[in-house]
Amino acid sequence: MKILVCISKTPDTTAKITFTDNNTKFAEAGVQFIINPYDEWFALVRAIELKEADARLNDGVGQASTQIHLINVGGADSEPIIRKAFALGGDEAIRVNATSQDSFYIASQIAEVVKQNNYDLIFTGKETIDYNGSSIGGMVAELLDMPYVSLATKFVLNGTTATINREIEGGEEVNEVQLPVVVSCQKGVAEQRIPNMRGIMGARTKPLKVVEPVAVEPLTSIVSFELPPPKAGVKLVPADQPEELVRLLHEEAKVF
Amino acid sequence: MSVLIFLDQSEGHIKKNSFEAAGYGAKVAELLGTSAEGIVFGKVNDDLASLGAYGLKKIHTISNEAVNNLDAQVFANVLAQAVGTLAANVIVFANNVDGKSIAPRLSAKLKAGLVSGAVALPDISNGFVVKKNVFSGKAFANVSIKTEIKIISLNPNSYKIVKTEGIAEVGELNIQIPEAKVKVTAVNKIVGEVPLSEAELVISGGRGLKGPENWHLITDLAKLLGAATACSRPVADEHWRPHHEHVGQTGLAIAPNLYFAVGMSGAIQHLAGVNRSKVIVVINKDPEAPFFKAAAYGIVGDAFEVMPKIIEAVKKLKGV
Ligand SMILES: Cc1cc2nc3c(=O)[nH]c(=O)nc-3n(C[C@H](O)[C@H](O)[C@H](O)COP(=O)(O)OP(=O)(O)OC[C@H]3O[C@@H](n4cnc5c(N)ncnc54)[C@H](O)[C@@H]3O)c2cc1C
Numbered sequence A: 001m002k003i004l005v006c007i008s009k010t011p012d013t014t015a016k017i018t019f020t021d022n023n024t025k026f027a028e029a030g031v032q033f034i035i036n037p038y039d040e041w042f043a044l045v046r047a048i049e050l051k052e053a054d055a056r057l058n059d060g061v062g063q064a065s066t067q068i069h070l071i072n073v074g075g076a077d078s079e080p081i082i083r084k085a086f087a088l089g090g091d092e093a094i095r096v097n098a099t100s101q102d103s104f105y106i107a108s109q110i111a112e113v114v115k116q117n118n119y120d121l122i123f124t125g126k127e128t129i130d131y132n133g134s135s136i137g138g139m140v141a142e143l144l145d146m147p148y149v150s151l152a153t154k155f156v157l158n159g160t161t162a163t164i165n166r167e168i169e170g171g172e173e174v175n176e177v178q179l180p181v182v183v184s185c186q187k188g189v190a191e192q193r194i195p196n197m198r199g200i201m202g203a204r205t206k207p208l209k210v211v212e213p214v215a216v217e218p219l220t221s222i223v224s225f226e227l228p229p230p231k232a233g234v235k236l237v238p239a240d241q242p243e244e245l246v247r248l249l250h251e252e253a254k255v256f
Numbered sequence B: 001m002s003v004l005i006f007l008d009q010s011e012g013h014i015k016k017n018s019f020e021a022a023g024y025g026a027k028v029a030e031l032l033g034t035s036a037e038g039i040v041f042g043k044v045n046d047d048l049a050s051l052g053a054y055g056l057k058k059i060h061t062i063s064n065e066a067v068n069n070l071d072a073q074v075f076a077n078v079l080a081q082a083v084g085t086l087a088a089n090v091i092v093f094a095n096n097v098d099g100k101s102i103a104p105r106l107s108a109k110l111k112a113g114l115v116s117g118a119v120a121l122p123d124i125s126n127g128f129v130v131k132k133n134v135f136s137g138k139a140f141a142n143v144s145i146k147t148e149i150k151i152i153s154l155n156p157n158s159y160k161i162v163k164t165e166g167i168a169e170v171g172e173l174n175i176q177i178p179e180a181k182v183k184v185t186a187v188n189k190i191v192g193e194v195p196l197s198e199a200e201l202v203i204s205g206g207r208g209l210k211g212p213e214n215w216h217l218i219t220d221l222a223k224l225l226g227a228a229t230a231c232s233r234p235v236a237d238e239h240w241r242p243h244h245e246h247v248g249q250t251g252l253a254i255a256p257n258l259y260f261a262v263g264m265s266g267a268i269q270h271l272a273g274v275n276r277s278k279v280i281v282v283i284n285k286d287p288e289a290p291f292f293k294a295a296a297y298g299i300v301g302d303a304f305e306v307m308p309k310i311i312e313a314v315k316k317l318k319g320v
């Protein structure tokens, strides 16, 4: 089985968000970049778990038939995060050498790679923590005419049938679908891991292929960024007058 | 030309976020000088004509049982046909679980630009520019949609509904429905609770509450106010509270009118899930807790002393 895991490069969660070039560009100076948390912790780790389960089935042979490929659409500056993903457990990676913020452009590049490699399973994260699109998985699925299950909290494979729990308002829904399928992963699908020494050593020699993008017209473009207006500041109520807080919430903030 | 709003339903009822999408879509139609129409999939029990009050002129139904449950592939296919038949040029979704599933597929299918997580009406003074949430609530981006057909999915609780008078015309749309590849085999909902993702009021507890035995300080207040309950990640990790209550970067992202945080430090990863809330209230004994920087109201004090008094005051207010 071949699994494709889509990984994107995002600023670390704690990074300070500022913009340059007249508020048209994210200020990258001094910012630490990471694998988008949902891609790393859930999508990639679940793929690794599936491969491990497969390796156990093939006990004695030691060779899993499951292959994990990573894909990133990005510039050469994405390579550190690809190596990090290798350290966790990807087998091969493809970097489509292009930078774009338009989800459709990125999805089109991913779909093109899938068409050439025939994956059984495509995992994405639930969303990128910078662009917050939650879009690329659905777009990839549509471009490939594959089913899509979004916001998965559990993924179980039984032969070629996947049983997937997906988040719904106030609960979960259990879906059953035949492979191939595109799944966006979130908390619950897997447990976050830390790469071990063997993984880190092996990461350097794993094959990373760079391919050029296909021509695609983006559908959207970012005109500018803005920061939210600064908070007015907290109104503190003395600890011995909690009823005053209730009054303020009722009469001033009018929230109840 | 028209604005088409996808009205999401669950178990026969239109979801709350869809009413926001309806009101928003009606306003977009007004800006563009056209009319707003809704579309509903599956069997619904609600009185759809009353959606006229949100500014919708027409509601198109596809009341086939085959579309009671979501299969994003089928829904996008059916919607694309509807968009063609109705000549819609703007499609509006609520950016909820179903919207996140269908809108991107429809975008790719129609090659129609999508802005997901919109927080304001489009600016049409120079093209079609929609403000959206980025960097997990820490910033906004103004995104220009360059295609003829435009898709917007609206973040929950970011557009204020204004109800007026009006009755919508309701009619069935005849559309070929392809077979679903995704089968829904079970639906597990937590009954009797306000779903966190739709809640307007949320009472939340952190590690400062010391243990699950003290959670009545949170749940009692929530019950009085009809609020949902939430918690920080360590609280869920330690099984003091169920995982579905965990909010933050790795949990649920919410934007209620009130987020009432008790005994929580306000770590950046927690704030990523709640900083879009309208009013944040913080109860923490440490005046240096970072949460106070994000709060509108606060009490520096011991939750075990403060919360019972707050609960009493709310009881008095509610006359119970
Ligand atoms: C990559 C990553 C992702 C993460 N994702 C999330 C996430 O999604 N959601 C999340 O919540 N966390 C997340 N975290 C964890 C986060 O960094 C914090 O550790 C966590 O939010 C702290 O939870 P807390 O506020 O309940 O506990 P603490 O940080 O321990 O804070 C407890 C607070 O209670 C106060 N307190 C103590 N006793 C009392 C009392 N008697 N009365 C009043 N106040 C009292 C203390 O002053 C303190 O401020 C993540 C961390 C990482 C590294």
Ligand SMILES: Nc1ncnc2c1ncn2[C@@H]1O[C@H](COP(=O)(O)O)[C@@H](O)[C@H]1O
Binding pocket: A005, A006, A007, A008, A009, A036, A038, A039, A043, A071, A072, A073, A074, A103, A106, A123, A124, A125, A126, A127, A128, A131, A132, A133, A134, A135, A136, A137
């Ligand atoms: N540049 C990229 N390269 C590869 N995969 C990506 C890229 N951007 C986003 N993804 C994948 O798509 C998911 C959803 O992204 P988004 O639609 O931007 O929220 C992410 O969690 C990744 O798995």
